[in-house]
Amino acid sequence: MASKQYTYQSGFNNHFSSEALEGALPTDQNSPQVCPYGLYAEQLSGTAFTVGRSGNQRTWFYRIHPSVMHRPFEPYNQNKHELVGTFDSRTTEPTPTQIRWLPFAIPESKQEDFVDGLRTIGGAGDTALKNGLAVHIYTATVSMGKRAFSNSDGDFLIVPQQGRLDITTEFGPILVAPNEIAVIQRGMRFSVSLPDGPSRGYILEVFDGHFELPDLGPIGANGLANPRDFQTPTAKYEHTDEEWSIINKYQGELFVAAQNHSPYDVVAWHGNYAPYKYNLAKFVVVNSVSFDHMDPSIFTVLTCKSTQPGTAVADFVIFPPRFEVQQHTFRPPYFHRNCMSEFMGLICGEYEAKKEGFLPGGASLHSMMTPHGPDAQTVQHATARDLLPGRVADNTQSFMFESMFQLRLTKWAIENKHRDYDYFKAWQSIPITFNPRQI
């Protein structure tokens, strides 16, 4: 698997075309009476037919079998209570307290693939009403083999933390490593293999809309995540009569259907609804070069907009390696209470606001308006240090899923054995230095 060739098309939101056999893409129309090579045309819509031209997304597949050639979907019960698509009092609980989880264990003695290893941490809203989001953790020890996953509920933004993911998609293969992300939108079939063995990562799922690049405003035409650094796969197909299972997440529940051919039989495709990957090391960092701490929105890689301008359903924000040069400034993240929810994870290294306890593969949640900020050790260092220009976050990468929604947590997350009940202690020994006699 790992020796497989991966070729990508570059750009964000482009109209791509790819054919694994020369001449497989019809040249003059989408639906010829008979397609080249006897293929079948099938459209995958990522937006309603009538969405305006600038936001309309769809792809045309030219495939050996129409994907409808499968047996009926039946409930797939395994793992049922650990995936959630409706966040209400029946499924989840709210808590405003600061929460931290130590690294989520990968059950190495258990054979679990990417689908069986999905667990919902929390979320908001409801997939049926196409409003809200979910945050999941995946841990996996085995490849999916002849099982394909397809999510009718939302788009997945996948953040691998340990182990590369070799993702076969209907559009072609994608290899995604820690410090890269992959976005696989709703309805796209994919299978995950694990070239490095046991793997773990985070997933942000949005129930409506799609991820976009943030506007750059006065920054200008370049910077942050540049469109050309996004990579979409190229067509690759297999023609087999083997038994496959299609596992479909629909309204937060899993269903399975059998079919006797590979779902990866797309010989050619064209369109602007396609999965992609992005290497976080390519992010062009912008920050204050004089003084003060900028808001982390300067580190937004992708955003899923709501209908309220500037207020996102979810932003994917990173804290990348960079220079820090601000003078007479408290340089770490400030103390704050935010009208947005902040879920954070760590891919590698150490996060600049926490000296201890926030570890790669772990996570934290600072809910809407819940106070948080740097821990006591970070405060002590930041207030005493020399402010020479320096490096921050070298060899590290942390990220935040920031959302306008209030998240509710699953029982799995709240009662998780890796929950760090001592998290509140991080702030208890912050030195109180108030002196009314000091000018």
Ligand SMILES: O=C(O)Cc1cc(O)ccc1O
């Ligand atoms: O809470 C956090 O650690 C994330 C964060 C970082 C920062 O630099 C400013 C605000 C913010 O929420």
Ligand SMILES: [Fe+2]
């Ligand atoms: Fe914060």
